[in-house]
Amino acid sequence: MVVEKSRKSPGRFKIRRCCFRLQPPATCIAWIPTGTLLLVLGIWLAALTRIQTEGREARTAVASATSQVASSFAAHIDKTVHDADVIVGWVKYEYERSPSTFNIDTLKDKALVSADTALQVTIVGPSGEVLQTTTPDAQPVDLSDRPHFIAHKTNANLGLYISLPVLGRISHHWSLQFTRRLNNPDGSFAGVVVVSEDPTFLTTGFYNLDALGVGGMLAVLSDSGNLLSRLAAGELASPVEAPAPEYRDMLDVKGGVFADPIDRMRRFVTYRHSARYPVAVLVGMSEDDALAGYWHARNLYLLLAGGLTVVLLTAAAFITVTMARLAAARAKMQHLAETDALTGLPNRYLLTESLRQCIEREKPFGQLALVFVDLDNFKRINDALGHQTGDELLQNVARRLARVAGAESFLARVGGDEFVLVIKGARALAAAQSLASSIIDAFEIAFGLRGNSYVMRASIGIAVYDADTEAEYDLLRRADLAMYAAKEEGKPANLSRYRVYAPDLSTRAMRDIERQQELQYAIQNNEFFLEYQPIVSLTTGETQGLEALVRWRHPEKGVIPPVDFVPFAERTGFIVPIGELILEAACAQFSEWLESEPGPLYLSVNVSAVQLIHGDLVTVVRRCLDQHGIDPRRLKLEITETTLLDGSAAVERSLKTLRLLGVRVVLDDFGTGYSSLSQLTSLTVDGVKIDRSFTRGIPDDRAALAMVENVISLARDLGLTLVIEGVEGEQQVNWLRRFGDIEVQGFYFGRPVAPTTIRVGRAA
Incomplete structure (x- = not known):
């Protein structure tokens, strides 16, 4: 057996890359000052444009956020007022049905009054006297001067009335009073039913307070000009704060910025009127909180633009020398990016880029072939002898392939033990087949490694560029499929083989993919x-x-x-x-x-x-x-x-x-x-x-x-x-x-059967 001795050189050698070399773009030093000024101008234009754009986007987003919260808050107020009105209506109905037997204490037994909402429920007689109330030990008081009493007494058709916050004469708490008129059977005035609610519950009970941030504001206004409830920056408003008319400039606004008349904080404000009741809501988000991110970004953009301007203008004086150095460094980096570090051959990147350019430029039908070479059982040698010996073997393989291919061929290492040769010419397929046969013959010579000899077998796939090839990856994939077909034929017999790509290999590959999917589904669906x-x-x-x-x-x-x-x-x-x-x-x-x-x-x-x-x-x-x-x-x-x-x-x-x-x-x-x-x-x-x-x-x-x-x-x-x-x-x-x-074991004693029909015992 002939053995090729290993060389002590690191295995690097030059391979002519033919027309496949990737050319770097030309540079012009004269454009550097002009380009720098244009770049600075572009930076400032981009920064200012971005600042304006983000400002508009930030304000639009805040307006949208306050609008969404306002809609939710208005719905919350509708429900809260409705819940109070339900109690008012129920008491009105029960009292008018039988004034003599009505007992307001049954309200608590039926859980119609909760400490979280209604402070008290009161029946006021036609003269303003308190007939019944849920507040225990209440002292007799005259409520005939209350606005709600006067309104219902003078207007028989007045529905639900919501008062401004008042200090209750019975409960001694600030409250909102939801009232309806009581009528005698003949329609005459029989008094007023009053449900007193804690005004702070209108705002503190809202579930989405966190959406407004630290300085957010919620306010509820009545159509009669009363500020019913207000919560701003986590603080509840005093019942004697500024009246609703102070908010008249904010009516019907959607995301406008106003100074709050109470705490003077500037806020994005959105107004919503209730669809069912004579109340409206205002939702505000602090301008400082809402635009903090935008202002931070604006300052950052200005700082970056200024810094880049200083850097670019300073660097412009030295750019000529720097460009020369960069050009040299770029050439070196390009060489590293395009070259396999172990063998010095072109790598997969350079191969694919070269093929892409050649295909786009020439469309070489029948004149471009790939020879895909893969070593059989390389992993076993690499694991047994160590990676250093494996690397030495790969260098020897690359050197032998280069000698067989000749100086005019393009040889690349595309994987661990995978090499590709590019053949160009009018008879590319015949040349590729001849080259594959030469490689197989060359691999009959054993490789000498550290005093031992190893015969390597190679599986080779050949693919030719034709009209059905769409890109360089198609050509590589076809050569790879042909290589695996050759491996299936030669590896079991420990022989080197080559195979030319045929469409049935793609069909078989797709069939294998389908079979893999079928097996995966079979495992998942328990089909075995x-x-x-x-x-x-x-x-x-x-x-x-x-x-x-x-x-x-x-x-x-x-x-x-x-x-x-x-x-x-x-x-x-x-x-x-x-x-x-x-x-x-x-x-x-x-x-x-x-x-x-x-x-x-x-x-x-x-x-x-x-x-x-x-x-x-x-x-x-x-x-x-x-x-x-x-x-x-x-x-x-x-x-x-x-x-x-x-x-x-x-x-x-x-x-x-x-x-x-x-x-x-x-x-x-x-x-x-x-x-x-x-x-x-x-x-x-x-x-x-x-x-x-x-x-x-x-x-x-x-x-x-x-x-x-x-x-x-x-x-x-x-x-x-x-x-x-x-x-x-x-x-x-x-x-x-x-x-x-x-x-x-055999059919004479029993065929394979389902577990339900197997006989455990005497078989024959």
Whole structure:
């Protein structure tokens, strides 16, 4: 075998980039002073424009906010007045219905008077005397001079009357009095019903006080010119504060700025009149609070504009020298941005930008091809020998690819172990195929690394620009798809392969994406179910164990057997969550069987190598055993020969831990992989299952008979359990009886069936 020795150089070499070099824009020093002045002017224009714009936006936002709060507050006042009017109306109705039997004390019993709202309810007679009141031990008083009494006495058609805040002669509290006229049956004046409310409740009971900020103001005005209630900056107004006419300039305003007549604070004010009652509300938001953010931003804009002006004007004197330095630094940075640090080759960015410019400029149909090269099993070498050795290998690979491609080719490293070569010319496809063959031949020479030699295999994909290619990413994607198709062909046989892109690869990729989505939906919708096949003793015919076999009930395709989805699930990693679902369901069902059949029954479940390497199988098994109360010795996990022969440290650790738990590990489909009989002595398993391909030849195939006899003998000598699969005929059964008590599995003893129809006991 020919070995190419590793060079001690860092692996950097020059690759001609052809027409793909990205050109920097030209600069002109003469424009620097003019540009600086224009920039300063633009900064100030932008700052002033922004200040004006944000000022308008801030004022509009505050006006909108006060309008929304005013609407809410007006609705709140409507409800509050309505609640008081309901009490007034109810008392009026009950009193007029039977004045002689009416007792105002029943109001409290019926919870019509609350300490949070009504201070008292009073019935005033036709002469102004107090007939009844909810205030205990009230002294006789004459209310005939009250404005509400006079108004109702002189106007029979007056509805609800709301007084200005007055000091109650009975309650001795400041209150608003909601009153209605009482009539005798003949319509004559019978007095007044009065419900006294705390005026502060109109404002302090509003739920949205925080929306107005610290300096916010709420006020309630009556149409008769009275200030009923006011709350400003957290302070309640005195009942003898400025009257409502002082607010006349604020009527019908929406977001206007006014100085409050009481505390002189400037506020954004919005006015709303009640739709049902003779009251209106004013909502104000402090100008200082509302515009604090805008003023801060305005000062910041001015400060920034001034600072930038000073900086720009100062820097203008030195800009010529600075531009020269910047140009040099830019060239260096561009080189770093376009170059792979490890190999010195162009990177993915430069490749995609170069392809984009070439496609936009030339539309090179049939004259541009990509050769996508990916190393097989590089990760294994990188993990085993270390990243430093892996980096050295990548440098050697890049150097060899450069020699094969020639000085006129464009070579780029686009990923960890991925390289792309660009081929241009009239016969780009033929040249790309020839180059791919040359690369494959070159990789037959082993790479020398630190005294050892390693033969690397490469998977190569080729894509040619055609009329269906929309952008550079389409070309890269097609070359990548072709590379993966080549990898599927060559990697299992440890051979380098190349593949030219064909439309069916995109179709297959889309189909794989759809299958991934279907598997994801199947996991989410619990579309997987289990059937069970008995494992029986050939001597007694009794069921010794049950193997759980997964099926997929697709909503459109029906029941799908495992052979049609398990390999794809293993390749995409979906087998990990599917395997957890299978193990959980199988253990749950097995636990139910153990309650009815406590005999020496065991459960056998297939486990994928992906679960052992990438999943947390040990934790899942331990959880299922504990949750369902299953003896670990009753659980067998079936693995394939390739899982053990992989030699992965993660697999060995997982199997060792599982066996320490008491779970038994069985080598499934024995004889179909790469192992021999002698290898059983070194494998960490508890038993084997002879594949059905050997059982099928019993009793006519001599090779199959010899294989079965040897495995049975070796398994017994090593103390391994043994199950023979694929027993489907009586001739097979009769021949196998010669070996005494062995366990068999096949259609002769039972097909895989649903758990509800499985027979736990004698199978045949």
